[in-house]
Amino acid sequence: MSLTLFRREVRAHWVLALVFAAVMTLYGSMIVSMFDPKLGESLAMMAESMPQIFAAFNMTDPGATLTEFLANYLYGFLFVVLPMVAILILAAGLVAGHVDKGSMAYLLASPHTRAGIVWTQAAVLFSFTLLLCAWAFGLCTAAAQLMFPGELDLEHFALLNVGLLGLHVFFGGLAFLCSCLFNETRLAAGIAAGLCVLFVLIQMLSQVGDTFDWLRLCTPLTLFDTDGLLAGDSGAIGRLLILYGWGSSMYCLGAVAFSRRDLPL
Amino acid sequence: MSDLIQVEHLTKDYGKGRGVFDVSFGVSAGEAFGFLGPNGAGKTTTMRHLMGFVRPDSGRVRIAGMDCFADARRVQEKVGYLPGELSLAGNMTGDGFLRFVASMKHVRDSARCRALCDRFEVDRKNRIRKMSKGQKQKIGLVCTFLGDPEVYLLDEPTSGLDPLMQGRFLELLEEEKARGKTILLSSHMFEEVERVCTRTAMLRAGRIAAIEQVQALRGAQNRVFTLRFETEKAALLFADGLTGAARNGCVVTACVQGSVDSFLKRAACYPVADLQVRSQTLEERFLHYYGGEEQ
Structure with a gap:
């Protein structure tokens, strides 16, 4: 790992983090302020009038408590998609971006192993996610x-x-893996973003009605079980561990692939 | 004696005849070795192997006895590399980028960096994105030399530099050579290699056509004369019986090897309207040097 490189990447990307944090702040504080046990009733009425739409965004049950309310309105969609976009942008730039531009030559023309360079980039992405x-x-x-x-x-x-x-x-691992595998930023970002968006869409569709319920088995987002986690359900925690496992495996796979492959520099 | 840079039967096939095929050469410590060839001959591909960016399909590439791919980290402690196509971090200032590179290379002493910047009159304040090609190239040069490494791998280092800076760069190379550094200099210009290197490999279509002493090549230097005569008759008479001459109307193009004395005296017998001389291109030199062998 290279501390110099870590600092340089943080300096190059802190604005991105700031912008997304600001948007999250906007939505987060707005949704919290909207909580009102009585409002829950009117929202429930709205949800009844257009159940599909509310279901798609994982907002069927407004929740009686503030915690449930937040889990439904923020952790069902907004806080899933907003950081995801930021992670996708950052991940594509961290490895594929340098290879694409050719600036990876400068990073490798220094006494560091490829693993050292690529794990530094992984650390940047994880810190950002955290x-x-x-x-x-x-x-x-x-x-x-x-x-x-x-x-x-x-x-x-x-x-x-x-x-x-x-x-x-998980999203970071997927995006990082793509970034390590492809030489072009567009390709790396496109494939990672395509998969992530697909996963989100599948989840939205699976929540609409019983017809598409089986689709929830086709998206990793199902492993993030908000209701189960709030209930402290051990099954939900187990599924969460699978999510962590997949994510970190993809980070490792990306690093190994990058260390071994030919680079067009 | 074992060479510092060893390339043994290096083959990397990118398909459609691109790549390098069975390339072997060695550069001993303290030697300046040229790497001549037209664009696409495989100079850069060989450099990439030496930098450990790609793995050979077959063959071995080593610096100081270490495999350039597997031992890239330790090899990089000894190497200063100038890529053929520069790509610097555009949003950094020249100074910021140089400090970043120095830090990546664990170079603490900035005196050498400053001396190099003064020498090449490097613009350190502006953002790299706004710099001209020449300015970026100079930043790249400073990056290559600032660590004071043992081995220099230089891929077409003077591209984009004005003649004054080209001269300063070649001076620097001569100094480094005198300090016992090992240099691998790739170029498509013979003049550059001639000034610094003692031996040179010539590449063509991914293969080494020859490895020669630079001295031997110098003797084979040819010039191409283009003469325009006042009348077509004069052109006809002049070109008649002159080997290596081609006539088109009043214009005669001739390739002259060695002394030009008799050629000029012959031309002086006719009314000459215009005269142009150029050195042979590397491509032409190859064809001449290796006759029809390369067909």
């Missing part, structure tokens, strides 16, 4: 304490966020 998830957690906790003191079930909400991190480690 940061966004920690921000999501910190933001919601702070906003909830400020607006509805004592309403948030901190213990289970924390577990939900560990779950969110697992999901993003």
Whole structure:
């Protein structure tokens, strides 16, 4: 690992992190402020009038408690998709971007192993992922304490966020693997983004009705079981571990593939 | 004696005749070795192997006895590399980038970097994206030399440099050579290699056509004369019986080897309207040097 390279990448990408954190802040604080046990009833009525749409965005049950409300409205879609986009952009730039531009030649023309370089990039991506998830957690906790003191079930909400991190480690692993395998940024980003969007769409479709219920077996997003995590269900925790396992395996696979392959530099 | 840079039967086939095939050569410590060939001859591909960017299909590539792919980290401690196609981080300033590269190479002393920047009049303040091709090339040169490595791998180093900077660069190379550094200099210009190197390999279509002493090549230097005569008759008379001459109307093109004295005296017998001389291109030199063998 190279600390110099780590610092340089952080300096090159902190604006991206900031922009996404800002958008998350906007949505996060808005949704928290919308919580109102009474509003839940009117939302439930709206959900009844257009059940498919609400189901697609994982918002069927507005939830009686603040914790359930957040799990449905933020952790069902917004906090899944927003950091995912940021991760996709960053991952494509970290490895494939350098190979595509040719600047990888400068990184490798230094006394570091390829593994050292590529694991540094992986560390940048993971730190970024951790940061966004920690921000999501910190933001919601702070906003909830400020607006509805004592309403948030901190213990289970924390577990939900560990779950969110697992999901993003999975997305990060996938994007990182693609970035290590392909020589062109467009190809790496395209394939990773295509798969991630497909997974999200499959999940949305699977929630619409019983007809497509089986589709939930076709998307890794099912492994991030918000209801199960809030209930502290051991099955949900097990599925979460699978998500972490897949994610970290793809990180490793990417690093190994990159260390072994020919580079067009 | 074992060579510092060893390339043994290197083959990398990219298909459609591209790549390198059974390339072997050695460069001993302290030697400056030229790598001549037209574009696409395989110079850059060989360099990539020496840098450990690609793995050979077959054959071995070693520097200081270490495999260039497997031992890339330790090899890089000894090597300064200038890529043929530069790609620097566009959003950094010249100074920022140089400091980044120095830090990546674990170079703490910035005195050499500063001296190199002064020598090449490097623009350190501007963002690299806004720099001209020549300015970027100079930044690349400084990156190559700032670590004071033992071995230099230089892929067409003077491309984009103006003649003044080309001269300064060749001076620097001569100094480094005098300090006992090993140099592999790839170029498509014979003049560059001639000034610095003692031996040179000539590549053609991915194969080594020959490895020669530079001195021997120098003797074979040819010039191409293009003469325009006042009348077609004069051109006809001049070209008649002159070997290696071709006539088109009043214009005669002739290739002259060695002394030009008798050629010029012969031309002076006729009314000459215009005269142009150029050195043979590397391609022509190859054809001449190896006769029909390369057909």
